Amino acid sequence: MPTDTFLKLPEEKKEKILLAAKHEFSRVPFERTSIKNIVEEAEIARGSFYQYFESKEDLLNYILYLHIGGMDQKLEKQLQKDNYDIFELFLFIYDYITKECMDKNNIPFFKKIFENIKTSEDTIFFKKIREIRTKNINQYFEKIDKTKLRIKDQEDFEIILKILYAVTGKAIVNHFRYNSKESARKIFEKELEFLKYGILKKESEEKTC
Secondary structure, three states: OOOHHHHOOOHHHHHHHHHHHHHHHHHOOHHHOOHHHHHHHHOOOHHHHHHHOOOHHHHHHHHHHHHHOOHHHHHHHHOOOOOEOHHHHHHHHHHHHHHHOOOOOOHHHHHHHHHOOOOHHHOHHHHHHHHHHHHHHHHHHHHEOHHHOOOOOHHHHHHHHHHHHHHHHHHHHHHHHOOOHHHHHHHHHHHHHHHHHOOOOOHHHHHHO
């Protein structure tokens, strides 16, 4: 995260640095990006960069954080509803993140970032989601409609959450990797449907086949 020195800069200068970083991160895979290019476009000294951020990874994480800073508050609001459907909650997370990143000025940046992710665990998006999960696990457990879930206790519930976070993370990565956004969401809905209703046929279904 940025230093106090960066946060105290005039807004115009901060925006110029962040825009230069987005341009560089949109240009090539992250491991090939250059601090030199960022400081040249932002018109700052290389030494100044390290007064603001520890590394280019630190800068990238800050940019990503700016796009999901309000997600935990949005989740809190969603959880105010009694007997909330856990699958609706994860569809909300998917829609929130994908729509938050779809501003036309941000698409090249996020597309390049997600194209080069090896696993969904690599991004601050999902690190942040895991933080929210850990922080709010008790609230989730209290608010979610458990009558329709095959769980005995909170330990079972945490296992379900881990599975859903993994599936959701992969779906978000696919949203940015592939051209058909509608197709990516439909596939995600199908995955949630399999998790919700299971893969094996019920006895009644087998008899009708």
